[in-house]
Amino acid sequence: GQQVMQIPQYQHVQEGEDFTTYCNSSTTLSNIQWYKQRPGGHPVFLIQLVKSGEVKKQKRLTFQFGEAKKNSSLHITATQTTDVGTYFCAVAGGTSYGKLTFGQGTILTVHP
Amino acid sequence: DVKVTQSSRYLVKRTGEKVFLECVQDMDHENMFWYRQDPGLGLRLIYFSYDVKMKEKGDIPEGYSVSREKKERFSLILESASTNQTSMYLCASSFEGIYGYTFGSGTRLTVV
Numbered sequence: 001g002q003q004v005m006q007i008p009q010y011q012h013v014q015e016g017e018d019f020t021t022y023c024n025s026s027t028t029l030s031n032i033q034w035y036k037q038r039p040g041g042h043p044v045f046l047i048q049l050v051k052s053g054e055v056k057k058q059k060r061l062t063f064q065f066g067e068a069k070k071n072s073s074l075h076i077t078a079t080q081t082t083d084v085g086t087y088f089c090a091v092a093g094g095t096s097y098g099k100l101t102f103g104q105g106t107i108l109t110v111h112p
Numbered sequence: 113d114v115k116v117t118q119s120s121r122y123l124v125k126r127t128g129e130k131v132f133l134e135c136v137q138d139m140d141h142e143n144m145f146w147y148r149q150d151p152g153l154g155l156r157l158i159y160f161s162y163d164v165k166m167k168e169k170g171d172i173p174e175g176y177s178v179s180r181e182k183k184e185r186f187s188l189i190l191e192s193a194s195t196n197q198t199s200m201y202l203c204a205s206s207f208e209g210i211y212g213y214t215f216g217s218g219t220r221l222t223v224v
Binding site: 030031033035041042043044045047048088090092098099100101102103104105 | 143145147152153154155157160162168170171202204206207208209210211212213214215216217218
């Protein structure tokens with residue numbers, strides 16, 4: 001099935017610093033989704049990107065889909081302690097059933 | 113507020129027991145999914161269903177089965193629980209096609 005590599009695995013930042021996580025695929029993706037999982041919680045859907053070169057913003061979060069649709073990034077500007085958690089990308093498995101394959105996730109720690 | 117409800121937050125079972133994990137969604141979603149989440153391994157798809165009585169194996173179906181008799185309910189069955197099935201189990205649902213998932217709160221299963 002579809003596979004995606006997510007880096008880094010861990011990221012420790014001071015509050016106020018920026019943070020970026022990346023997802024890379026060897027094949028062209030139809031779309032990519034991003035999720036956030038707070039410690040002790042469950043993944044929560046953030047956004048879906050579909051178009052080549054697409055950029056979407058949600059407050060301090062900026063999501064990008066590469067021109068070749070083989071990579072994506074999530075950037076957080078001026079991190080806050082509320083940003084802690086694991087960020088996952090997820091890609092469709094190529095069927096119409098909506099089956100997703102998740103990246104390994106990036107665990108973000110924010111030091112106050 | 114839309115919901116995916118998993119019947120138990122924590123569960124402890126003995127090796128060899130038959131275990132039922134229940135998931136109910138109130139969003140009239142066609143697709144339902146069972147994932148397990150383990151440290152370092154991310155989220156791995158066990159089974160999914162795209163319609164009542166329809167099911168497909170995911171990436172790690174061995175030792176599991178599922179049942180979907182009604183659209184809103186998707187059950188995961190561990191036929192004979194083993195210690196290597198100790199994990200966090202997450203149920204999710206989505207509309208037909210490629211849409212964001214809504215996850216339940218998860219069931220942390222311990223097999224002793």
